[in-house]
Amino acid sequence: MRKKWMIMCVMMLFFLGVGGASASEVTKKNIYIGLHDKMLPFATGEAFIVNGQAVAPAEKLSRYLYMKQTGSPPKGDYTFEKGDQQLTFNLKTKAAFLNGKATTSAVTYMENGQLYIGIRWLVELFGFKVDYLSNHHTVRVYREAGAKLSNDQFLAANKSFFDRINSRPPTKGPIAYLTFDDGPSVHAASILKTLAAYKVKATFFYIEPNITKHASAAKQTAAEGHYLALHSVTHQVNPLYQSPQNFMNEMAKTNQTMKQVTGHSSVLVRAPFGSSPYLKQPFRDAMAKKGYRLWDWDIDSEDWRYSASSKARILQNIQAGIKQQKKRGDQHVVILLHEKKITADMLPQILQYLKKEGYQLQAYNPSAHIVQNFWKDARL
Numbered sequence: 001m002r003k004k005w006m007i008m009c010v011m012m013l014f015f016l017g018v019g020g021a022s023a024s025e026v027t028k029k030n031i032y033i034g035l036h037d038k039m040l041p042f043a044t045g046e047a048f049i050v051n052g053q054a055v056a057p058a059e060k061l062s063r064y065l066y067m068k069q070t071g072s073p074p075k076g077d078y079t080f081e082k083g084d085q086q087l088t089f090n091l092k093t094k095a096a097f098l099n100g101k102a103t104t105s106a107v108t109y110m111e112n113g114q115l116y117i118g119i120r121w122l123v124e125l126f127g128f129k130v131d132y133l134s135n136h137h138t139v140r141v142y143r144e145a146g147a148k149l150s151n152d153q154f155l156a157a158n159k160s161f162f163d164r165i166n167s168r169p170p171t172k173g174p175i176a177y178l179t180f181d182d183g184p185s186v187h188a189a190s191i192l193k194t195l196a197a198y199k200v201k202a203t204f205f206y207i208e209p210n211i212t213k214h215a216s217a218a219k220q221t222a223a224e225g226h227y228l229a230l231h232s233v234t235h236q237v238n239p240l241y242q243s244p245q246n247f248m249n250e251m252a253k254t255n256q257t258m259k260q261v262t263g264h265s266s267v268l269v270r271a272p273f274g275s276s277p278y279l280k281q282p283f284r285d286a287m288a289k290k291g292y293r294l295w296d297w298d299i300d301s302e303d304w305r306y307s308a309s310s311k312a313r314i315l316q317n318i319q320a321g322i323k324q325q326k327k328r329g330d331q332h333v334v335i336l337l338h339e340k341k342i343t344a345d346m347l348p349q350i351l352q353y354l355k356k357e358g359y360q361l362q363a364y365n366p367s368a369h370i371v372q373n374f375w376k377d378a379r380l
């Protein structure tokens with residue numbers, strides 16, 4: 001096993017060496033990151049191998065490792081702290097000090113003003129181990145005490161993560177994400193039937209009491225490969241937005257119930273009534289700290305406001321919205337719908353229209369996250 005791993009590493013270094021020698025431009029190879037027994041939610045392209053080193057955005061990686069990262073870009077001095085360990089380095093000289101003692105030179109990479117840090121360099125100094133699982137393009141960071149699984153077990157346990165990455169068809173043209181709020185509900189069956197007929201996936205934002213009330217709808221939606229996400233317990237401004245703690249508790253409870261009922265948990269949140277104006281900075285800090293993502297929408301179908309006699313307006317609103325998005329050149333369009341009968345009734349026409357306009361319809365994919373929130377908060 002160990003020998004096989006070494007051979008793969010040698011092959012990889014050879015490959016990178018050849019690539020690097022022929023051209024001055026950098027060759028980047030995408031990687032994913034696991035911590036102990038779980039995959040971290042890094043999107044495709046966020047972490048990569050460059051110049052033979054696996055690097056990740058310093059701020060995000062340190063957050064998942066519960067490290068405090070500070071830096072002063074003009075001088076180029078950076079610090080990582082965890083427990084009583086302190087690692088400092090200078091970006092220009094690469095000189096690094098662990099608890100004040102000189103140590104191995106820093107491995108860094110800058111792109112678009114963002115600091116990327118050598119994963120192995122950083123975590124080994126803090127006492128973690130690192131395995132590179134080259135077949136899965138995955139760097140696994142762990143401590144003996146924190147990891148219960150062998151590498152093979154780790155890959156098996158995270159199969160759904162890798163399946164999602166591999167099943168994603170090569171993207172041609174723009175993507176539309178249909179999102180259905182406030183379920184699960186009695187209308188799920190009809191919505192699922194249409195989605196299956198058009199062979200497309202969507203995203204469902206659930207309210208906690210509805211998950212237990214319509215457990216079979218939730219299970220069926222998950223089983224058919226749609227993405228389940230979080231939309232609170234109370235769905236009321238009070239108590240939901242009274243404090244970041246309230247908000248986080250409601251999302252955690254929704255996640256817990258969803259996991260119990262469907263076996264799936266979620267990283268994606270839609271704030272009831274949209275994230276603006278209620279989801280101010282302290283709320284978003286709390287979300288970012290826990291690794292949650294936040295989705296609002298590009299197009300509001302306003303399906304919540306219509307009755308059976310005016311349901312054609314849902315399609316008209318989407319058509320108007322799509323025209324705007326095309327003008328803007330937006331390649332990722334998130335559309336707000338609800339689990340309602342009139343929405344279920346209009347869904348075939350909506351899908352026909354979007355397909356005709358060249359859109360691929362996809363469910364939310366945590367490993368290909370796109371930022372879509374009214375605050376333009378890039379952490380979420």
Ligand SMILES: [Zn+2]
Binds near residue numbers: 181182235
């Ligand atoms: Zn809602």
